[in-house]
Amino acid sequence: MTDETGDSWLADNWRRVALGVVLAVVVLLAVVIGAVWLYSGHLYRTSYQSEYTYEVTLATNGTLTNATIYLPVPEASDDADLGAAAVERGTNRSGPLAYEVVETERGPMLAVSADEWTVTPEYYQFIERNGRGERVVISESEYDPDDPSMVVDDSRSVRFEVTVPVDRSIDTGTPWAGEPLLRPRVDRRPSDCDFPGPDWRECYAYDAAVSASYDTAGDTEVYASATLYGTNAWWVFGWSYDEYRDDVTVTLDGPQNGWTAVTGTLETDTDQREPP
Missing domain, CATH: 1.20.5 (Single alpha-helices involved in coiled-coils or other helix-helix interfaces)
Known part of the structure; x- marks a missing residue:
């Protein structure tokens, strides 16, 4: 017991x-x-921080003369005037291009212009020196298009972006309800996303337009794009973010004198989190 x-x-x-x-x-x-x-x-x-970014890219593989290109610009708001910021940023860059926001028959747009935007081909050869590969400049007469070690850069491009912070959270799920978007835009409609993504990403297409006027050779290509991002970012043991992305991109062939219809794209992020 x-x-x-x-x-x-x-x-x-x-x-x-x-x-x-x-x-x-x-x-x-x-x-x-x-x-x-x-x-x-x-x-x-x-x-937590929120900001808008407006990005402009132009590229050509031929000389343009008497050139003016009108690109979509975000509408100005009480929080940010990205068009004015883009003019200041673009004007401060080196080169022959001039920037201004002008009123067109389709609303305000960013006008990029130049009396002449010259493309001068540059020729290079990749060689090995002291066990390292180097790219050296060669003359046009030395260039052999059949030699894989030789390349020619026959294009010219300019890219710049402006970022404006705001002291409030940006609506990345329904930006058309009050956030700045590129103009002009007509007939927003659901569309497939260009790349697979999470379920909370939703994509839309809309009708937009770009105007271009310049003289150039018939085989010249001009690439132009305007992109707007509205982003919220935060750091919790690593950076995370949600954003909307509004983009208009076009490739033009030969001389231009007028408007070109373009399909714009809008990606939204409906997984917008609030602070704990």
């Missing part, structure tokens, strides 16, 4: 000790999880 009573007492004590340890671990885990959650909320709130 004595041995059985002692064994029972020891077993009860071990159960109480084990239960106490389990409870202590549960309490400790709850404290740690709560602290991490609170700290994550602090990181989210203190790192």
